[in-house]
Amino acid sequence: MVSIKKKKQPLTKGAVIFNLCNYLFFAVMALICAYPFYYLIINTISANGLSANGAINFLPQQIHFQNYVQVLQLEGLPLAATVTIARTVIGTVCTVMASAFLGFMFTQRRMWGRKFWYRFLVITMYFNAGLIPMFITMKNLHLTNTFWVYILPAIVQPFNIILVKTYVESIPSALQEAAEIDGAGILTVFWKVILPTCTPILATVAIFAAVGQWNSFQDTLIYVTDTKLYSLQYLLYQYINQANSLAMLVKNNGTAGMDMAALATQQTPTSIRMTVSVIVVLPILFIYPMFQRYFVKGIMIGSVKG
Template identity: 45%
Template sequence: MTKPTGLWNISFNIANYLLLSLITFACVYPFYYIFIYSISDPLEASRGLVFLPRGINFDNYKAMLKLPDIYSSFVISVLRAVIGTIVTVFSSSLFAYIVTKNELVWRKFFYRFVIISLYLNAGLIPWYLTMKNLGLKNNFLLYVLPGAIVGFYVILIKTFIEQLPAALEESAMIDGAGYFTIYRKIIFPLSLPIIATIAVFAAVGQWNSWQDNFFLVSDPKLQTIQLILYNYLNQVQSLANMSVQELNRGAAARILTPQSVQMTITMVVTIPILFVYPFMQKYFVKGIMLGAVKG
């Protein structure tokens, strides 16, 4: 069997780079298009854009900032993402550590009971009635408590913890450390790669979630920015008209189109969560790979 020649290797690498570049472009370009559309003059953008914005201006974003309740809803969304992520990370990691201990009575039952939740879904009506009966309607805890323990996160963390050397816990116990002390000072710090991974998952999930807000929150002070902007997306024409009226009160006014409003809303919702990834990226790949080695 002949070995591949140098020319063949070069051709393969070129084809490989071209293919990967096309895939990267196909993934990045839609987001880039939305961005240049949102900062372009609405009338110019409606005539077509390819790679460069036309008539750069930020009137679309100015109009978004003048929407009613936009600031309060943004604060609620940030609080939901931050507090919800912290509660999920702490509860899921602590539960995952507890079910690795043979001393826990009915350890396998509790673990499997949580895992079953990944396969069974009672439906919207039972979920609504349960949340309402628990007093979570028009309650900020609605954003925090239901996602405190997630089966998928428990699997990842439990698998990661089981790969840690048992001698670390044994030496700590000899020195008199209890289970919670071991978890806080040994297990949690050593599990930072997988913790960062589920923190990204949880933060993105909390930020993008709006369905619970839609069904169970009628208080405007508790509504998230996702629901506010979702409602405006369903009324893009009226929003465009309202934005024009708001801008007309200023020195310069531009016509806002429904398409420009849609693109701007998409950017407003997407940009904040993008800042999470750069800080977690170095842990993300390592954590997801190590947490998935064993079943």
């Protein structure tokens, strides 16, 4: 048979104008979203005096990298970075596995009290006991001033479980039925059938969990007083809040707080804030593109099925 190829119809004038306006609109939106990050970066590598005066808007001037060198030499920063990396890795793995297993189990009709437990889970998204009861609970469980206060409370996330449940419901039930006919138990079905097919939604959950763990500092503020357990974000949060007072401290009495005071004399409060902000944001900016395709696919499948 001879295949007849249809000629591609030329775009009409209205379609060309629409495409141009569409591209222009999204290009402007992309620039608006990217400019704050660009602004932070160019101000951290420009002369601190010019940055403090608001003279750096589009192009860096008198480029240098001393801000990053000096901030990375702050006392306690390596230990805080280790704590944050550890909580991000362990917390993400635990959250992903718990979300995957519970999301799978909530699709099993034979699960005892399935509807009750699922509704109970959903209710927790709208109601919580509050800060004081939560602190008392953590203290009674002996989790305050321990590393596990970062991990255990964040393992079960209702929203993530709902995402996984919705995704698992889109998987043909024949896969599980075939595995069970071959003698597979519920755990075997989960590990060898369901889990390998859930890569997109698990990557989505991993992004949510990793970003949440990396950016979190309130749990350190509330539950932790041991400086050895300070997270990177909390330590940098302290430096940001103290930037102005550090500069004033050095001006009034040049001997107190030598390590941080030396930083304040070499930098301005503005340069400290911007450099710290870039250090906090950059790891997520590098990691997110690696998971973007899974993220989009997982969200789209979940939204269509829901």
